[in-house]
Amino acid sequence: MDKQQFATLTIGIKSAYPASRILEDSASMDFWYLMLKDIPYEVAENAVMEHICTNVFPPNIAEIRKLCMERCRRPALSFDEAWGVVQKAISTYGRERPHEAYETMDEMTLAVVKNLGWTRLCLSENQAADRANFREAYEAKAGALQESNQLPEFVAKGKALLQEQYIPPIEEKPVPRIETTERPPDPRADLTQEQLEERAKKFEEARRRILGG
Numbered sequence: 001m002d003k004q005q006f007a008t009l010t011i012g013i014k015s016a017y018p019a020s021r022i023l024e025d026s027a028s029m030d031f032w033y034l035m036l037k038d039i040p041y042e043v044a045e046n047a048v049m050e051h052i053c054t055n056v057f058p059p060n061i062a063e064i065r066k067l068c069m070e071r072c073r074r075p076a077l078s079f080d081e082a083w084g085v086v087q088k089a090i091s092t093y094g095r096e097r098p099h100e101a102y103e104t105m106d107e108m109t110l111a112v113v114k115n116l117g118w119t120r121l122c123l124s125e126n127q128a129a130d131r132a133n134f135r136e137a138y139e140a141k142a143g144a145l146q147e148s149n150q151l152p153e154f155v156a157k158g159k160a161l162l163q164e165q166y167i168p169p170i171e172e173k174p175v176p177r178i179e180t181t182e183r184p185p186d187p188r189a190d191l192t193q194e195q196l197e198e199r200a201k202k203f204e205e206a207r208r209r210i211l212g213g
Contacts, residue, residue, distance in 0.1 A: 001041035005041040009044060046071065047068045066150055073149055086121070115137060116133060
């Protein structure tokens with residue numbers, strides 16, 4: 001949306017909340033426009049209209065972007081829907097046909113399933129625990145995806161660059177080798193068969209004396 005369209009949008013917000021001091025100076029207007037200008041005007045207008053109709057307090061930038069993303073992106077499956085897809089794939093394809101099962105899943109569901117392990121899910125006898133683990137992982141991914149989708153492109157790119165700059169990469173440390181020691185030589189290795197038989201005979205005699213035989 002261009003600046004003129006944004007100005008029209010702010011007039012609607014101010015008129016709907018006359019007691020509010022929202023967007024009262026040019027600096028605020030410039031910053032809000034920076035954070036919202038990537039959104040098509042008709043999308044932003046409809047989102048603001050929804051907020052005005054359902055909230056007694058004026059919107060903030062995050063609320064407007066969240067409503068806009070609901071109009072521009074397909075919503076993620078709920079946890080129950082995603083878990084249902086996984087259960088159906090398990091019953092239909094089993095552990096022997098994972099690639100066919102994967103084709104029935106959306107990207108986020110598939111990522112969680114691979115993290116948990118397809119074979120383990122198929123063979124597990126504790127569905128309650130599997131469901132809980134899947135829910136925790138899936139809802140964490142869904143929340144992160146929603147937050148990411150709400151970011152303007154320049155903010156998302158800046159965040160990635162800053163992470164590269166300030167977060168040190170994980171160093172791959174070599175796996176320590178376990179030193180193997182040679183087995184001590186067998187003292188009987190150099191004995192002849194006669195010597196071994198003589199030792200065995202003496203051992204048997206000693207055993208009988210100890211046992212009183």
